[in-house]
Amino acid sequence: MTYTPHKPRLAEDSDQLRSRIPGWGADLDPADRPSVPREQFDPGRTGAHWEYPDEQPEKWPRERSVEHTQLPPVFGTAQPPTGLSGAIRRYAYAKYSEGQAAHWLLLMAGDRVDTVESALRSVLTLHPDNPITETGVLAEVKRHGMSSRLGHNRADVKHHWMDPFIVGAPWVAALMLLLRLTRRARGHA
């Protein structure tokens, strides 16, 4: 195909598309598109009857980004930070801005610690973790796991076999490192 000033021809013109597709061109005029222009100054249209909202009571020192100049007036109160994971999370918020990778990597680490802490705590309750029901793996039987995957040329199926090794490798490496450090510490004792 030679490169010329013209747009490539379309298989159907606008009239054909309008007759085939319900609503074709209804928002052809950008003025009809609700997010055009992107910013439209109109603070009166939201239903708010305040310029600055009442402030929600802070029932514990709410962790917050150091990029905020104040605690926002409204916030979620679900799952206050607790345990070692809570300490990691509080440190990540207090020490690093959102612009630093350490902030996010610490929060990810806190999530993994939280998972282990919660699994250990659940053993002490009447409702311990149940990997069968919590993973929903029974859907494999009820929702046609095999036939949904096989014969459809799905991209994800091609790497299914290696996924457990990839996910497990860091945990195995961490465990080996821990064992090695423990042995070394005993050797020095």
Add this chain to the structure above:
Amino acid sequence: MRAMVYRGPYRIRVEEKDVPAIEHPNDAIVRVTRAAICGSDLHLYHGMMPDTRVGHTFGHEFIGEVHEVGPSVQNLSVGDRVMVPFNVFCGTCFFCARGLYSNCHNVNPNATAVGGIYGYSHTCGGYDGGQAEYVRVPFADVGPGLIPDWMDDDDAVLCTDALPTGYFGAQLGDIVEGDVVVVFGAGPVGLFAARSSWLMGAGRVIVVDHLDYRLDKARTFAHAETISFTEHGDVVRHLKHLTEGLGADVVIDAVGAEADGALLQHVTAAKLKLQGGSPVALNWAIDSVRKGGTVSVVGAYGPLFSAVKFGDAMNKGLTLRMNQCPVKRQWPRLFEHLRNGYFKPSDVITHHVPLEDISEGYHMFSAKLDNCIKPIVIPTAAA
């Protein structure tokens, strides 16, 4: 009340939790009648989103009935049927005053880069979500809207995120008459983005995915041409071939953080969590759009860095446009389109799942079993 709770990557269960309380004078408590599982919920479920705490209840797409209101609430009453945008927003901060409701600065202590989102980790404000029998809805005079009498519940729940996000994605493309539009991702948002592209005058719409049943839906629901990227060794080259070597005028990324199709990205992002997301679809978008074209991103990515081909974007003079959708801003015009019959959002719903079975619902949706496109959760009290 019964509520879905996160227990760690790939593990959730249903537990008894306290019914949420009014914590601010403009709060409402909503009894949930429908919730949806969103593709972006899978990023939480897979442990990709920083500060996703064990015990967190997901769910940012939900509708319900007002159960209780705080003392300053003027626009809602107990018993009202309401649809709740996924954005928590105050209505008056610098950003809300300009219509950027998804970027509200008054609702998320944990991050300044993202606004508040129900049930979407503490990075998005630490609000429990709607995959439960009851949910706390802050700024009840600002966010929720009454469900019109003519709208059924399945359509209404899709108006809280998936449909407006797809419609918004097409708007971000600045489509002009006769444009060639490529949409990566044939999930609900991609399907709605493809369908919306026609409303804005697209001359050709091509949807790319690897799941044959979703591509079938793209052909029937969105009237689109389709490409399975697993049938082409190089999907960018194929798209260039289809557009006479120029590339598409507009490309929409409706995939986000867990895009498949490149092993290195899959391993480092989706599995090892060393990136904010696997930008396979975004990189394909950058490479398959024409020079001077526009890439619209409505797929969700995490806050950590991602290996994006920014050099190509710069050299091609691209316009990159993106945001979380300011949902309520889309409603008046979208509702006109619904009444005119241009959309039937519930056409993409494939499964209704009781809340008690939600762990199997997540597994089915995550593993793409049983031709699942959009699962809806029915809380126990609403069944």
